[in-house]
Amino acid sequence: MGEINQKMIKRITFEVLKRLxxxxxxxxxxxxxxxxxxxxxxxxxxxxxxxxxxxxxxxxLKQPGQFAAEERVTVIGPKGKFEDVRILGPTRAKTQLEISLTDGFKLGIRPPVRESGKIEDTPGITIKGPKGSIQKYKGVIAALRHIHMPRKYAEKYGFEDNSMVDVVAEGIRKVAFYNVLIRVSEKYALEMHIDMDEANAAGLSNGDRVKIIRD
Structure with a gap:
């Protein structure tokens, strides 16, 4: 009887761990x-x-309809520049440069942390291409960390569009990311976007996985 109980306990434990x-x-x-x-x-x-x-x-790119283009440009700030900056397509209604805060130091500008598309009262930049250059008087941001979330996933786990959540990244450099914006659409693939500063601080790379902190 004892042997049977031990086997049953092991089996139940295995199933519980598997479900978790x-x-x-x-x-x-x-x-x-x-x-x-x-x-x-x-x-x-x-x-x-x-x-x-x-x-x-x-x-x-992972997000449906989005792609990295072969074309690149040079962006020039008051103190420095970056060459070979990748263009992401397709084209948008407004030009927007997304950089890290560290990039901003080199360029000599202070990009605010903003949701993509919200470029009012942001710094400008000079952009140079092979056929011409243009001075933009706004449009430089450090992107607010966010999660692209398919609608079915959001409904299944109880998340709402434009809500804020906290996220934990496990590992030797375990960190928590607070104020992570959730963006819900049936057009999205599940993915959390962070910039290079955030990734380096947490020791994260493309494809690593994180979890939303539940109350």
């Missing part, structure tokens, strides 16, 4: 580390590369 592992896997979120990059309007793209120019896709 499955829950952790299902609720964990992959990381996407964003290096400095730029989104261009069609108007600005044509100033930099020539009339009627279209971006050339290099590779698809």
């Amino acid at each position: 592992s499955e829950i952790n896997d299902n609720e964990s979120i992959p990381i996407g580390v964003s290096n400095r990059h730029i989104h261009l309007s069609q108007e600005d793209l044509e100033i930099l590369f020539g009339p009627d120019y279209n971006l050339t896709k290099l590779k698809d």
Whole structure:
């Protein structure tokens, strides 16, 4: 009888641990580390590369419809510049440069931490391409860390669009990320975006996984 009980306990323990592992896997979120990059309007793209120019896709990104382009530009600030800054497509309504706070020191500007698209009262930058250059008087941000979340996933786990959550990254440099914006859409693939500063501080790379902290 004792031997049977021991086997039953081991079996139950195994099943419980397996279920917990499955829950952790299902609720964990992959990381996407964003290096400095730029989104261009069609108007600005044509100033930099020539009339009627279209971006050339290099590779698809994880978010459906988004891609890294072969084209690159130079961005110039009051104190420094970055060459070969990758353009991400497709073109957008407004040009936006996304950099880290450390990048801002080199350029000589202070990018505010903003949600993508909210560029009012942000610093400007000079952008140089092979056919021309343009001075933008706003549009430089340090992107607010955020999670792209499919609608079905959000409904399943009880998350709402534009809500803020806290996220923990395990490992030797375990950290918690606070004030992480959730963006919900049926067009999204599940992924949390952080910049290079945040990734280096936490020892995270593309594909590493984090978890939302539940109360």
